[in-house]
Amino acid sequence: xxxxxxxxxxxxxxxxxxxxxxxxxxxxxxxxxxxxxxxxxxxxxxxxxxxxxxxxxxxxxxxxxxxxxxxxxxxxxxxxxxxxxxxxxxxxxxxxxxxxxxxxxxxxxxxxxxxxxxxxxxxxxxxxxxxxxxxxxxxxxxxxxxxxxxxxxxxxxxxxxxxxxxxxxxxxxxxxxxxxxxxxxxxxxxxxxxxxxxxxxxxxxxxxxxxxxxxxxxxxxxxxxxxxxxxxxxxxxxxxxxxxxxxxxxxxxxxxxxxxxxxxxxxxxxxxxxxxxxxxxxxxxxxxxxxxxxxxxxxxxxxxxxxxxxxxxxxxxxxxxxxxxxxxxxxxxxxxxxxxxxxxxxxxxxxxxxxxxxxxxxxxxxxxxxxxxxxxxxxxxxxxxxxxxxxxxxxxxxxxxxxxxxxxxxxxxxxxxxxxxxxxxxxxxxxxxxxxxxxxxxxxxxxxxxxxxxxxxxxxxxxxxxxxxxxxxxxxxxxxxxxxxxxxxxxxxxxxxxxxxxxxxxxxxxxxxxxxxxxxxxxxxxxxxxxxxxxxxxxxxxxxxx
Amino acid sequence: xxxxxxxxxxxxxxxxxxxxxxxxxxxxxxxxxxxxxxxxxxxxxxxxxxxxxxxxxxxxxxxxxxxxxxxxxxxxxxxxxxxxxxxxxxxxxxxxxxxxxxxxxxxxxxxxxxxxxxxxxxx
Numbered sequence: 001x002x003x004x005x006x007x008x009x010x011x012x013x014x015x016x017x018x019x020x021x022x023x024x025x026x027x028x029x030x031x032x033x034x035x036x037x038x039x040x041x042x043x044x045x046x047x048x049x050x051x052x053x054x055x056x057x058x059x060x061x062x063x064x065x066x067x068x069x070x071x072x073x074x075x076x077x078x079x080x081x082x083x084x085x086x087x088x089x090x091x092x093x094x095x096x097x098x099x100x101x102x103x104x105x106x107x108x109x110x111x112x113x114x115x116x117x118x119x120x121x122x123x124x125x126x127x128x129x130x131x132x133x134x135x136x137x138x139x140x141x142x143x144x145x146x147x148x149x150x151x152x153x154x155x156x157x158x159x160x161x162x163x164x165x166x167x168x169x170x171x172x173x174x175x176x177x178x179x180x181x182x183x184x185x186x187x188x189x190x191x192x193x194x195x196x197x198x199x200x201x202x203x204x205x206x207x208x209x210x211x212x213x214x215x216x217x218x219x220x221x222x223x224x225x226x227x228x229x230x231x232x233x234x235x236x237x238x239x240x241x242x243x244x245x246x247x248x249x250x251x252x253x254x255x256x257x258x259x260x261x262x263x264x265x266x267x268x269x270x271x272x273x274x275x276x277x278x279x280x281x282x283x284x285x286x287x288x289x290x291x292x293x294x295x296x297x298x299x300x301x302x303x304x305x306x307x308x309x310x311x312x313x314x315x316x317x318x319x320x321x322x323x324x325x326x327x328x329x330x331x332x333x334x335x336x337x338x339x340x341x342x343x344x345x346x347x348x349x350x351x352x353x354x355x356x357x358x359x360x361x362x363x364x365x366x367x368x369x370x371x372x373x374x375x376x377x378x379x380x381x382x383x384x385x386x387x388x389x390x391x392x393x394x395x396x397x398x399x400x401x402x403x404x405x406x407x408x409x410x411x412x413x414x415x416x417x418x419x420x421x422x423x424x425x426x427x428x429x430x431x432x433x434x435x436x437x438x439x440x441x442x443x444x445x446x447x448x449x450x451x452x453x454x455x456x457x458x459x460x461x462x463x464x465x466x467x468x469x470x471x472x473x474x475x476x477x478x479x480x481x482x483x484x485x486x487x488x489x490x491x492x493x494x495x496x497x498x499x500x501x502x503x504x505x506x507x508x509x510x511x512x513x514x515x516x517x518x519x520x521x522x523x524x525x526x527x528x529x530x531x532x533x534x535x536x537x538x539x540x541x542x543x544x545x546x
Numbered sequence: 547x548x549x550x551x552x553x554x555x556x557x558x559x560x561x562x563x564x565x566x567x568x569x570x571x572x573x574x575x576x577x578x579x580x581x582x583x584x585x586x587x588x589x590x591x592x593x594x595x596x597x598x599x600x601x602x603x604x605x606x607x608x609x610x611x612x613x614x615x616x617x618x619x620x621x622x623x624x625x626x627x628x629x630x631x632x633x634x635x636x637x638x639x640x641x642x643x644x645x646x647x648x649x650x651x652x653x654x655x656x657x658x659x660x661x662x663x664x665x666x667x668x669x
Contacts, residue, residue: 024624027629113622114663114667118631118663120628128636129636168642172632192601194610195605195608197603213553253573253576254576318567522621529609
């Protein structure tokens with residue numbers, strides 16, 4: 001059964017929408033339901049990945065063995081990395097895109113709703129397989145690290161079926177990413193409301209366009225790598241097995257051709273998120289819309305040419321080429337910082353929770369970005385490769401950046417999604433604890449990294465200068481855990497004691513703030529006239545004709 | 547759609563530069579192949595654009611009334627096939643891992659669900 005929708009008016013809002021049951025969640029094709037399911041599922045994976053991180057930090061709190069065996073430690077960091085990267089951050093961005101893009105461009109739904117449902121279920125099914133590979137596989141969980149480099153991941157050294165489940169799960173997640181990318185691009189290019197020209201498309205949507213293109217370019221080689229690895233393991237192939245004439249470095253090329261654009265697939269949606277938030281709470285339009293979009297496109301294009309900076313120490317890649325490309329990508333990223341600071345400069349800044357998380361994002365990501373520039377220099381990379389310096393750099397970009405962006409998005413758009421506010425007072429506590437805990441966790445890891453502590457080790461000797469920083473780092477992880485639990489309490493309280501949000505609680509600018517909270521089934525009863533990149537602002541301030 | 551032409555040219559051009567500097571095959575093939583994706587989109591868009599009049603979406607003065615009555619498409623209300631497709635894929639994949647006894651069930655479920663998914667799209 002299907003509904004034909006004409007523009008500009010969409011289906012009327014039912015007076016009392018029926019409460020969705022389990023079957024409707026299983027069969028829905030509505031972009032808001034699917035987006036919501038993506039976000040909730042991804043957040044559930046975050047809780048699992050976070051619990052695993054706490055286990056790792058508990059083990060490393062002091063020298064000696066605490067809670068994990070060698071094998072369990074290897075499995076724990078493998079599943080922690082895989083879950084956080086492929087099952088939490090990236091899908092949360094996809095979920096936000098699913099929910100927000102049709103609202104931001106004035107479309108009634110995504111271009112391919114059933115494909116959208118298929119992409120969600122591929123993600124959920126793939127995620128389940130990845131979890132099974134860690135905890136429910138006979139012969140022990142997969143323990144190859146999230147990169148699964150051969151020959152370690154070959155059948156000789158990792159004979160457990162867990163690694164096969166891991167490969168299948170990630171292949172399914174890759175299919176989900178490809179389907180979502182196709183859907184997003186088609187939706188934005190063909191379903192915009194009248195007047196929503198490409199140069200008026202909200203920045204979040206622009207970032208999702210670039211993210212989708214990156215997904216379409218970068219995931220197929222990784223799927224090929226996973227497929228060949230599975231053939232090596234199960235059918236006796238030798239693509240990556242040096243004993244059979246294969247070349248494990250080719251796997252690294254294929255993997256990192258995904259792996260580095262993946263970093264931008266993870267972060268770009270949240271560049272978009274904070275770029276939606278900062279102008280709203282600085283009470284100013286975005287400074288340099290065009291420059292921001294061009295910088296995003298430049299980041300997307302350049303990110304495809306930097307993959308082998310992860311392979312400097314292999315000795316078989318052209319280090320100067322990849323160094324130069326990596327230094328270059330810092331330029332458009334710097335342009336974005338210029339945009340964000342320029343937007344806040346002279347604004348009447350209101351430090352509500354979404355803005356606090358956005359500022360936290362800027363501070364953390366700046367540290368992550370600057371240390372990334374250091375790592376782009378091959379001589380420095382040789383010194384700190386595979387050390388905790390690298391772990392800290394990565395977490396400053398991914399957790400300090402993307403995860404703070406996720407919390408900013410939750411506090412900003414939760415009122416739009418549900419019609420209810422989250423508690424500002426609790427939200428501020430969540431921010432302060434998360435910001436403090438995050439820096440307490442990861443700043444000491446720069447220190448131990450520079451002192452030479454390698455990553456992926458279950459224990460360390462005393463007297464090397466590792467003890468105190470590791471203890472501080474573990475305490476920081478505990479503080480972050482409290483912050484996350486507090487955010488869950490905030491969500492729970494908001495459901496129990498509802499504070500109505502109204503349609504536009506923040507004074508937003510983009511089109512989603514021009515419809516009801518939550519929006520009706522096909523998003524708009526009437527699409528307003530779009531005269532600028534700030535249609536909701538224009539609607540609420542008709543006296544300020546652009 | 548110029549965006550996709552530019553991207554295709556950038557990736558292919560970068561592949562050529564990469565080859566000239568490194569003589570390394572894997573990266574060259576990856577970069578040139580990366581150019582194929584935007585090339586496909588750009589080619590299709592150019593073909594489709596040659597037979598299409600401009601949309602009110604792209605008109606800066608476009609108003610909702612300009613598109614009144616224009617059909618955006620059909621929006622399905624619910625479908626259970628995606629769940630069964632993924633169950634079929636998982637079962638088929640599990641056969642590779644756990645043994646071929648699962649393969650007939652996985653392939654049958656996947657085939658049944660795909661046929662149902664495609665047939666539903668024709669309604």
